[in-house]
Amino acid sequence: MPFVIQMPKLGHTMTEGTVLKWHKHEGEAVREGESILTVETDKAEVEVESPTAGMLARRIADEGEVVAVGGPLGEIQRDGESAVVSAPRATTATASNDAAVPRRTATSPLASAPAPRARVLASPRAKRLAAERGVDLARIAGSGDGGMVTEDDVRAFAASGERPHAVSAAAATTTMPGASAPVASLPPSDAVPAHREKLTRIQQAGARNLAKSWSEVPHFVQMVRVDMSRALDARRSLSAAGTRVSVTDIILMATVLALKENPRINASYSDGELLIYDRINLGVAVDTPDGLLVPVVHHADALDLASLSARLAALAERARNRQLKPTDLELATFTVSNLGAYGVENGTPVIFAPQAALMFVGSIHDEVLAVEGRAEVRPAMQIAIAYDHRAIDGAIASRFTTKVEAILEAADFLGVATAAGAVAYQRHRDVTIDAVGDTMRTQVNYLGRQWSLDGEDAVGPDPVSSFLGALGSCLLMSLRVAARARKIEVGRASVHAVANAKGHVKEIKVELKVETPADDERLHRLVEVAERGCHVRNLVREDVKVALEVSRF
């Protein structure tokens, strides 16, 4: 009985291979170990060797034919074995000879799906032993009647270090296509999986989608480092005020804001078109018992921080309890994957096509940052955003990437008075003033806000007026802080500040009007303290006379 050469399995994921080239004609003598054909997998080209000396009795698979793993390729008639009348060839030959018929890429009848294998003739005892030892019977040349694999054959095979008789294959992953090289052994049998896990249908769909994204979408990734001091301060303030939001909530909110300003990122590429969405459906990777899932916060552009936080919490809860509905996982326009909690600093994410971008968020930890020429330890975080280069170019992407950074660093969207800490204070007293054109007008830039001063132009406020404004407002704030500390009730309060009309400021008249039930003595003491505590007042040179008059509403 001839020995059937089978398509070798050269990796866990290999299901089929292509016959690249036959090196022997039918009827041609072969030596043991001699290469008789080359097969090609998606990773490598591999020589298939004859397990025995004899003759190539039959080619079953034609060159170019795709054969499932275990499917028959050809038959070797061993030396001394009587000639066997071959069964008629499969019809593949006729198909391949007919130029009008497309070349078969499916299988020969003997090698039809799913995962067929030629029947291995083996004694029950040999089968039992092979199963115990994890030996593939198909790789053993049988010595029993009719080529039956016997117990001794299995033992000898196992003792020989599992050297295959039938094929000699490269470690497929290390051989590049084109580098055809016969190598000694298959992966050892301990490469057999210890157990298999069936992925859920969602995971399977995710796997398919990721593979498609990875192979079809030209990715590029931009990374920035974000100083999170303000955002964390703001979060603490919110928390102290009874509003609990997570860091993820803050990052998502910042992302939504940045997307609103950069709508081309909230998009997908399809067939030569960029589809830009006005609605922001934010996918958020969530760890669940079934692995990472990506529920979607729909219409995130319409949510404020509190409702975004609530929606996300609800989705995460459903995800952990396996209660997500299919619609919870659909229609994301942009995805955020926050692995910060797992300690990962940075990564290169894979986009979920057809979305055009995906943001990876790393962990927050203290870093030494250069701040105004000084080395300062700040809580910092890296984000990495992957973009579909077909849809988004580097410049557009940069605007979004740096916008996310700027919004998070400013953290003013969190709507908290950011006097909540030294760091924030330092940032607050950080103003840029630009001369605008060749007029006297200047523009003051301050935390993303701006206003202009028109100098001595009578139409608008001049710098001294602005200073008087600062003085008055600082005095009023200082008054409130002092009143709170002394538990003195203060209702309305206002300042009318006047300086000499032209030239250097020589005197400033400040009329402070307060509504309070406190008696005159207490009021005067309060005002005294407020004036001492007023930072702007303390900037005024001593030779400039400041006259403070107090009255009641």
Place this chain on the structure above:
Amino acid sequence: MRTISYAQAIKEAIEEEMRRDPTVILYGEDVANFGGIFRITSGLKEQFGEQRVFDTPISENAFVGAGVGAALTGLRPIVELQFADFLFTAGDEIVLKAGMWRYGHGGAYQVPLVVRCPSGAAGVGPEHGQCPESFFMHAPGLRIVCPATAADAKGLLKSAIRDNNPVLYFEHKLLYATKGEVPEGADYLVPLGKASVRRQGDALTLVAISAMVPKAMAAAERLASEGHHIEVIDPRSLNPFDRPAIIESVKKTGKIVVAEESYKTLGVGAEIGAMLMEQALEYLDRPLKRVAIPDVPIPTSPVLEKFVIPSEESIYAACRELLN
């Protein structure tokens, strides 16, 4: 230990049991006055008297039937057939009465009958030379015993006599003269249904029945000199049949040859093969081989008889085939 012949061992068993139990009687054609066709029972009439040892007319069906009746009514008869082939003559009484009445009467009766059946080809042609054990393995209710050694001949016969079921006791004619060590004393018994491993080995299981045992031992000896250690199993009784002994051996060796002096089709080897398929398939490394008589009558010609009866050589050849 003293050495006696298989024939002497059988006689000794009868003597001891007749002495031990007055309900044991012995009869058959030429058993009393002539001492039996193979001279096994000579002197027993003188020893135990005509009441307990007597001759019968030539009618197997009648006197085996008388034995069934005697057994049902309290005696323990030993009935001698001159040739095992005559079991067919007594077939009705053997199969339908002896084998079935205990069952058919709801266990109300016992049938403590022993039918001695000289068996085996010995130049006596098709009607006097058979080993028909497997015919009766097919019949329910019958104990079947086939000793291969002098010691087993004694121990198994004594157990058969004491057993409360009908026992067909096959004594091979060619074994009568063989000698072996046989324990003395009335208490020596060999239990029914217990196989004997005559030789231990791991290369192949060789099951041999009755006169095939010495041939198998010789073949195994020869194979041992060639480096193959054969396990020789003598079932000793075919009902009850020590199936676990064979299965255990096959688990070890993966290969089995059955040598028997009956017809191949539906012989003991066929039953063993079916049993292994049912209970030990995963341990088989080679197809089972049967060494038996091809399905033809045993020839009268000594040359042809030798041709069809399994020999040491044919057993050896069968083993070699599996060992190659």
